[in-house]
Amino acid sequence: MRRIPKGIGADIAVFLGAAAFSVLSAGGTGAGTGVAEQAVSAAACAALFLRRRWPVHLAVALLVTGWFAHLVGGPTAVAVFTVAAYRPLRTTAWIAALAFAPLPVFLAHGPDPDLPETGSALTFFAIMAGAIGWGLFVRSRRQLLASHAERGRRQAREEIAREMHDVLAHRLTLLSVHAGALEFHPGAPPAEIERAAGVIRDAAHQALEDLRGIIGVLREPGGTTAGGAGARPQATLADVPRLVAEAREAGMRVVLETDYEAGEAGEGGAATGRTVYRIVQEGLTNARKHAPGAEVTVRLTGGPARGVTVEVSNPAPDAAPPGVPRPAAIPGAGQGLLGLTERAALTGGRLEHGVAGGGFRVRAWLPWTG
Incomplete structure (x- = not known):
């Protein structure tokens, strides 16, 4: 059986959840729900498949539609959540302002708590607040995980840099000193020149071995330069x-x-x-x-x-x-x-x-x- 991609699976789950919410909302209103409003609700649920590409546009369209058709509350909550979770905070603030724009007008009219419309309006505002809050939580958690991952990568880079400096600077400095000695004493006895050349050869060889060891650790899954699993022997x-x-x-x-x-x-x-x-x-x-x-x-x-x-x-x-x-x-x-x-x-x-x-x-x- 072919596996459904994670993103498509989440979109299908969101679509079904929003549709179920709309059906339950329609059932709570009795015969007052018309065919046109049900069609608008179905279209709003289907539009959720566009939330990844146009989350802000979709949220604005559904919020405006919600002023006239209360059955789009579920899809609207999903669209608002998507904006809060994946778009900049400034954009989220504008969407939140649009979502709660009717609230002052609603309170100014002195809503009657016994009317069904009052309960529906309060439920809508509560759902919008929950969607925005949950989206912001998801955003902060994702940023926290990303910062931890970046900190881990930075520490790994610093550790590798320290290790390369430690193992190579010693060898290369030794090589440079003896090469400089040969440069200052071109007429040195053959035995001394041979000894210096041998030191240069050995230092270069050891530097290559050290570099090969570090690169080998980097290529190993989970390798570490600090003596962990798969690391080369440490001094x-x-x-x-x-x-x-x-x-x-x-x-x-x-x-x-x-x-x-x-x-x-x-x-x-x-x-x-x-x-x-x-x-x-x-x-x-x-x-x-x-x-x-x-x-x-x-x-x-x-x-x-x-x-x-x-x-x-x-x-x-x-x-x-x-x-x-x-x-x-x-x-x-x-x-x-x-x-x-x-x-x-x-x-x-x-x-x-x-x-x-x-x-x-x-x-x-x-x-x-x-």
Whole structure:
């Protein structure tokens, strides 16, 4: 059996509901309902199939018709609801004003509560108020759901941007520094040139691998870059020494100081460990860009009772050893530390950065969640 499209099914349901309302209304008026009014009511119900294309025109036509034929109350309510739910508030206000335009005249004539016409008029105004109110509720709910969806998409984009910055900036900066060294020392010994070329090759290869990993996550249904279902393996606290060793192999002078409680250096929670790793990675990247050749100190302390404290510091660029080549400044997005501050806040921690002791320092505290 062929399935009826959702929109057509809703239109048929609305048509049948309005028709049933008109029949019940006609039954309540006895023999006073003429054939012409019944025909107008049937035409009004059929016109509801046009409500998606011309909701405002249909609402205006049915409201004016309702002044002369009370059996169109059902179709009119549907048309007014459609305007309130799917058209701008200003348009809804004009339709509401038209719907309640007869109310002052009705009240001015001092309606007799014992007359059937009074009950019919009050019922009509109550139905119009309900249709408008329900339409506005549907509108607000739809906008709320849309805002939630947009917020989710924005958060996903921000997360992807942070991840791409974190995993690529480190590799590309390393590549740029060694390429600059080759440019400043074209006559370097073959062994040194070969070593720098190897670092450039490895950095480019790792950057491509990282990029491939992120793209692979994006292509997976429900994939996430934060370690959720289908995500690639994420760095942890235990990977920090490997990161420092990699920086040393690339020519950086890095001192790693740790003060962990025995046997707990690899613990602390996945989110906390990943954030610590990114902080150290960003600190090394910034030191490589802004203070080439300077010694960088990485301090990690922590425990279940103390939380995790990570600090990356380096002296000012002028304190770098003499003779160190200074290629052109490496461009940056300027979003690394901002992204790290957001990461720290998401884990319940805090991060501060700035000039300290004549150099630059990034310091963060994160809760121990292991």
